[in-house]
Amino acid sequence: MSGHSVSASYADAFWCFLTSCFFAAFCLYKLTKHVPRKYETSLALVLFQDLIRYGKTKQNLRRHGWLRACDLPKRWFWHFYAVSVGWNAFLLSLYLSATFRHRPYPPWLTGVLDSLTDAPQADSPVPQMSTLLVLLLLCVHALRRLLECLRVSVFSDGAVHAVQYAFGLCYYVALGLTALCTDRLGTGTGTPLSQLDWFHVAGGSLFLGASVLQHRCTVLLARLRTGKSGAVETLAHRLPEGGCFELVSCPHYFAELLIYVSLALVLGGRSLTWWLVVLYVLFNQALAAQLCHDFYVGRYESYPRRRKAFIPFVL
Numbered sequence: 461m462s463g464h465s466v467s468a469s470y471a472d473a474f475w476c477f478l479t480s481c482f483f484a485a486f487c488l489y490k491l492t493k494h495v496p497r498k499y500e501t502s503l504a505l506v507l508f509q510d511l512i513r514y515g516k517t518k519q520n521l522r523r524h525g526w527l528r529a530c531d532l533p534k535r536w537f538w539h540f541y542a543v544s545v546g547w548n549a550f551l552l553s554l555y556l557s558a559t560f561r562h563r564p565y566p567p568w569l570t571g572v573l574d575s576l577t578d579a580p581q582a583d584s585p586v587p588q589m590s591t592l593l594v595l596l597l598l599c600v601h602a603l604r605r606l607l608e609c610l611r612v613s614v615f616s617d618g619a620v621h622a623v624q625y626a627f628g629l630c631y632y633v634a635l636g637l638t639a640l641c642t643d644r645l646g647t648g649t650g651t652p653l654s655q656l657d658w659f660h661v662a663g664g665s666l667f668l669g670a671s672v673l674q675h676r677c678t679v680l681l682a683r684l685r686t687g688k689s690g691a692v693e694t695l696a697h698r699l700p701e702g703g704c705f706e707l708v709s710c711p712h713y714f715a716e717l718l719i720y721v722s723l724a725l726v727l728g729g730r731s732l733t734w735w736l737v738v739l740y741v742l743f744n745q746a747l748a749a750q751l752c753h754d755f756y757v758g759r760y761e762s763y764p765r766r767r768k769a770f771i772p773f774v775l
Contacts (some may be wrong), residue, residue: 471576471641473632475736482743483511489747492753494662515618516697517751531619538609539625544602544632551636552595559588559652563653589655590727593642594734597667597726598639601719602632604671614685616695635737639723642731663725670722674715676703681712699760706764707772709756710749714770717741746770 489512492505499505501522508691513536564570622626631730684698704711722739724734746769753769768775 464558471638471733472736473754474576475638475740479736479740479743482740482761486743486747486750489750511621511623512747513751514620514624516616517755518619528619530622532622532704533615533626534618535615536620536625537615537628538606540628540632541602541606541609543629544635545606547633548595548598548602548636548639548737551640552592552599555591555640557591558627559606564631570730572637573641576637585729586642586727587655587657587659588643589652589657591639592652593660593664593726594639594642595636597664597723599775601667601671604675612678612682614692614695615737616697638733640739641733642727657728659725659728663722663727666722666725667719670715670718671739672720673704674712676710677705677712677715680705697755697759699756699763704772706767708749708768708770709753710745710770712717713749713752714772717771746775 485508488508492509492600495505496618503524506527508522510518510527510530513521542608554565554569558565565573579582590662681700685692685694685696687693700709708714717738720738724731724738727734729735749770753767757763
């Protein structure tokens with residue numbers, strides 16, 4: 461990370477801000493569990509809870525009728541991954557063109573990247589191969605999640621807030637731009653293939669393992685609502701059991717964190733900006749996992765007390 465300079469200060473500030481927001485939200489949520497019952501229906505607290513919850517964790521929230529006007533179907537999650545696939549594939553094509561054909565980025569993209577990273581530097585600590593792989597793996601991850609949303613997951617009538625929906629769309633656009641910021645000029649010693657190093661293999665292996673874990677969790681959750689024939693039998697929320705669900709309530713969220721850590725490894729651990737992305741994902745997924753964990757604990761009296769919410773044996 462020593463090679464990372466202030467040239468990415470605006471991108472760093474952006475991810476620091478998001479990380480701080482979700483860390484604060486996580487801490488505030490923990491505090492609200494000790495708020496006297498007479499304050500639970502206060503407008504400020506209800507607004508906060510409405511903005512951090514989605515799906516099943518929103519069910520028992522006592523909301524004003526006008527707040528429900530902001531609800532959108534949770535099954536629209538596939539929109540996020542569709543945008544991510546298209547956007548990251550587009551950025552990948554531009555990066556390949558710049559790297560192998562030495563074609564400059566479109567002026568509008570150059571302007572955006574300049575605003576995020578100040579001026580491009582020829583001595584980028586991140587090799588071409590790393591940026592190329594990160595953009596490719598982001599496409600692979602989004603495509604898998606898109607197919608899971610459309611072909612595997614069984615969504616109930618859960619809702620997401622319109623603000624969460626808009627944030628999700630913007631997030632995946634910002635993520636691709638952040639990956640592109642890691643190597644502004646496509647510089648490196650030799651061809652991309654000649655730059656292949658041990659951390660590319662290590663990061664790719666962790667990415668594959670975390671992706672398999674997340675897919676298995678998704679399949680297990682879907683089977684809670686389907687019969688042996690695969691037909692949907694119920695939209696009710698059932699207690700997940702088996703596999704990593706014996707350790708944590710949300711192993712699929714833990715797998716998501718591992719996927720972003722794997723991309724940090726693919727970058728050789730040299731991108732401070734990407735480690736800030738990892739921190740953001742940590743607190744974002746920790747909050748979502750804690751909400752789900754509390755839902756299960758409150759719904760099932762026999763819920764195993766040894767299970768953690770997010771990270772095995774830790775959180």
